Each structure stands twice: as structure tokens, then as C-alpha cells.
Amino acid sequence: xxxxxxxxxxxxxxxxxxxxxxxxxxxxxxxxxxxxxxxxxxxxxxxxxxxxxxxxxxxxxxxxxxxxxxxxxxxxxxxxxxxxxxxxxxxxxxxxxxxxxxxxxxxxxxxx
Amino acid sequence: xxxxxxxxxxxxxxxxxxxxxxxxxxxxxxxxxxxxxxxxxxxxxxxxxxxxxxxxxxxxxxxxxxxxxxxxxxxxxxxxxxxxxxxxxxxxxxxxxxxxxxxxxxxxxxxxxxx
Numbered sequence: 001x002x003x004x005x006x007x008x009x010x011x012x013x014x015x016x017x018x019x020x021x022x023x024x025x026x027x028x029x030x031x032x033x034x035x036x037x038x039x040x041x042x043x044x045x046x047x048x049x050x051x052x053x054x055x056x057x058x059x060x061x062x063x064x065x066x067x068x069x070x071x072x073x074x075x076x077x078x079x080x081x082x083x084x085x086x087x088x089x090x091x092x093x094x095x096x097x098x099x100x101x102x103x104x105x106x107x108x109x110x111x112x
Numbered sequence: 113x114x115x116x117x118x119x120x121x122x123x124x125x126x127x128x129x130x131x132x133x134x135x136x137x138x139x140x141x142x143x144x145x146x147x148x149x150x151x152x153x154x155x156x157x158x159x160x161x162x163x164x165x166x167x168x169x170x171x172x173x174x175x176x177x178x179x180x181x182x183x184x185x186x187x188x189x190x191x192x193x194x195x196x197x198x199x200x201x202x203x204x205x206x207x208x209x210x211x212x213x214x215x216x217x218x219x220x221x222x223x224x225x226x227x
Contacts (some may be wrong), residue, residue, distance in 0.1 A: 010151060043204075044202070045217075046216075049215065102156075
């Protein structure tokens with residue numbers, strides 16, 4: 001069965017610092033992976049998705065993620081955090097049954 | 113106007129009451145989903161519908177029922193609410209014509225408190 005594990009339920013960074021949110025997947029077939037973001041009092045919205053076309057995926061708001069098959073990882077990064085990046089981030093995997101399984105989420109705090 | 117809307121946005125009810133959460137979309141998508149979000153557990157799938165005549169149980173369907181009244185409308189009912197159904201509920205849609213992987217588009221959520 002396919003699954004994702006997000007390492008760290010909370011991450012705190014200073015404004016301007018590197019953001020790194022970790023996601024590892026488990027899949028017996030090449031996975032389709034997503035990162036979604038949930039801002040306070042809003043629904044989830046897509047940040048980026050991996051479709052196997054390229055291992056480095058660029059998303060909105062300066063975020064990117066790199067698919068590493070050898071490490072079964074799909075970590076999300078942003079070079080310089082902004083206060084507006086404070087949100088909860090979810091890694092997710094398309095299971096092939098047209099259903100998506102979400103990780104537990106990582107809440108990002110950005111300190112001034 | 114929002115593409116995926118949910119009503120109500122907040123609801124307080126008592127144990128044993130029947131309640132309905134409604135979802136409407138203007139995106140023209142065939143696929144619709146209901147999730148619940150609990151702290152530390154992420155989103156868990158309650159029910160999903162691939163079209164008006166195709167409704168399927170998700171991983172946590174016990175205690176819930178759904179109705180797909182039209183392509184644009186998908187309602188979630190709690191027949192007899194219990195306190196552990198207190199959660200944030202999301203409706204989502206996706207378009208099978210967009211190819212895999214399908215992006216899901218979420219409503220703003222309904223915060224439900226069962227006393």
C-alpha cells in the first residue's frame with residue numbers, strides 16, 4: 001500500500017532562512033506525489049506535484065521539491081522564508097485508484 | 113466567487129442530532145470527495161463520488177452517509193452525531209480529464225462541534 005510520512009509536526013524558521021519540510025513515501029510503483037498548503041481558515045491548495053517528467057519540481061510562491069527515488073523522499077524547500085509562508089503543509093500520494101492519501105501535515109512557523 | 117463552497121462554515125450540534133453538510137462546485141468536475149481533518153492525523157477520506165451514479169466509501173465511512181444530488185452538489189450527513197465526529201470537514205473536487213495525477217480543489221471547510 002502506498003503511504004507518505006512527514007517528519008516533524010512543527011517546524012520553526014526565522015524570516016529569510018531556508019525552509020525544509022520533509023516527506024518520505026512508500027510505494028511499490030513509481031509514485032505520483034503532491035505538496036498542498038493550508039493557510040489559516042482556508043482549504044488546501046496545490047503547491048506542486050511530481051509527475052515523473054522531472055525530478056526537481058517548481059511550485060508556486062518560490063517553493064520547490066526534489067524527487068529522490070534512492071531515498072524515497074520528496075522534500076519541500078524554499079530558499080528564503082517569508083512571514084506569509086506560515087501555514088500547514090501536506091505531502092500526499094496518488095494511490096492509483098484516483099484517490100489521494102495525505103500525510104499528517106507539518107505546521108510551519110516563521111519568526112520575525 | 114469561490115469554485116468550491118461549503119455550508120455551513122461552522123456548526124455546533126448535540127449528540128444524537130442529524131446534520132447535513134453541503135458542498136457545491138462550479139468547476140464542472142465529475143469527481144467529488146469528503147474528508148475530515150483532525151490534528152495530527154491529516155486528512156482522511158470519508159466518501160468519494162466519481163459521478164452522480166457512482167458513490168464509494170472511503171477509509172472512515174462509518175457513521176456518515178452521502179448524497180450526490182447533481183454533478184455540482186455532494187452532501188454529507190451525520191445520521192446521529194457523536195462527540196468524536198467533532199472535526200474540520202472538507203469537500204474537494206477533481207477532473208479526470210486532466211490526467212494523472214489529479215489535482216484536488218478544496219472548499220473552505222466546515223468546522224463541526226458535537227457536544
